Amino acid sequence: MDLRIDHVTVAGRDLDRLTEAFEAAGFPVAYGGQHSNGVTHMAIVGFRDGSYVELISTLEDGAASPWWDSAIRENGGPCAWAVGVDDVAARTATLRDRGVPVDGPAAFQREREDGTLVEWDLTYLEDGDPGARLPFLIEDRTPRERRVQPTGDLASSPVQGVDTVVIGVPDLDDSVKAFETAFDAAEPTRSACEDLDATVASFPGLPVALARPRGDGWLADRVERFGASPAAYLLGYDADADHGFADCTAGAVGERAVEWLPVTHPVGRPYLGLVATDE
Known part of the structure; x- marks a missing residue:
């Protein structure tokens, strides 16, 4: 699906x-x-x-x-x-x-x-x-x-919209199976992610990445508090354009380069990132 x-x-x-x-x-x-x-x-x-x-x-x-x-x-x-x-x-x-x-x-x-x-x-x-x-x-x-309509100058911004949801999960295999059952998800690519201190599973063609904590950092604390739930959102922007946002911090989710925006409220850390797309 x-x-x-x-x-x-x-x-x-x-x-x-x-x-x-x-x-x-x-x-x-x-x-x-x-x-x-x-x-x-x-x-x-x-x-x-x-x-x-x-x-x-x-x-x-x-x-x-x-x-x-x-x-x-x-x-x-x-x-x-x-x-x-x-x-x-x-x-x-x-x-x-x-x-x-x-x-x-x-x-x-x-x-x-x-x-x-x-x-x-x-x-x-x-x-x-x-x-x-x-x-x-x-x-x-x-x-x-x-x-919903585009707000302000986002109607003409290089930022296209929400590209990927990053979900913190306590059990990666169980969550992968849930997406396979519900949405015919193909086998994901799994990789280490230093930004999240997690193992990330990214599905080809689906706008979701699953992140299982590897240590005792903020993601592990979050999963313990809220269970499986979104931990970050990635916004896609035109790869051939300057996205126009300042004070970003370079990072990655899985194998994708991410520029983390300085939006930290209400959790006290960045949770909104920018990823370049060719679409």
């Missing part, structure tokens, strides 16, 4: 602080509005390929959230990813037939500040928080441009 990243989520206790951190790094952010649960609200960093980073928090500090409660309360940062589908009911049925636990599809909505209603359908995969290891599925009910 093809996987097209729809969006990735960054959670924290204070949406204003999250917004400020992204804007300070050079990303224009647009407030997205309140969710219909009456507890959470969100902001968007929208890219030209249609993908986006969702910044999410609770309207009231400390309120219990139905989604990613631990990540919000504990300033967990990266916490979820979603893939866009054209027929969420059909994809849900296929995954159910493959033995993947599914919950959905179900309808959701939020209201933008201008009063516009945005509606979509979701299916959650596996147990626990949505999009922690396997992505959740999303299909728009209302026109997609109501839900």
Whole structure:
């Protein structure tokens, strides 16, 4: 199955602080509005390929959230990813037939500040928080441009959008099998990653890399706190262009060179990287 990243989520206790951190790094952010649960609200960093980073928090500090409660309360940062589908009911049925636990599809909505209603359908995969290891599925009910548009000058930026989700996992073989079952993933390439102090499995043709901690560093601590969940997001940019961001730190994930952006809030370390692509 093809996987097209729809969006990735960054959670924290204070949406204003999250917004400020992204804007300070050079990303224009647009407030997205309140969710219909009456507890959470969100902001968007929208890219030209249609993908986006969702910044999410609770309207009231400390309120219990139905989604990613631990990540919000504990300033967990990266916490979820979603893939866009054209027929969420059909994809849900296929995954159910493959033995993947599914919950959905179900309808959701939020209201933008201008009063516009945005509606979509979701299916959650596996147990626990949505999009922690396997992505959740999303299909728009209302026109997609109501839900997301490129923010500010990102409409013409060399940065295309979200390219890869890096997921910290406690068991690499089990997680590889989960992706093989759900999405026909081919055998991944495995390599050591000093930046993450992990063994990384990268799947050909899929926008995901699995990272199993090798030692007792920050990734091991994160996996112990949150279980299998996103640890970093990589943004693709035009290989023949200057991405335009300053103060980056050179590194790598698996066999791919990464330039880590100076976005560290709320986790205290970089979790957003830039990778050159030919697309």
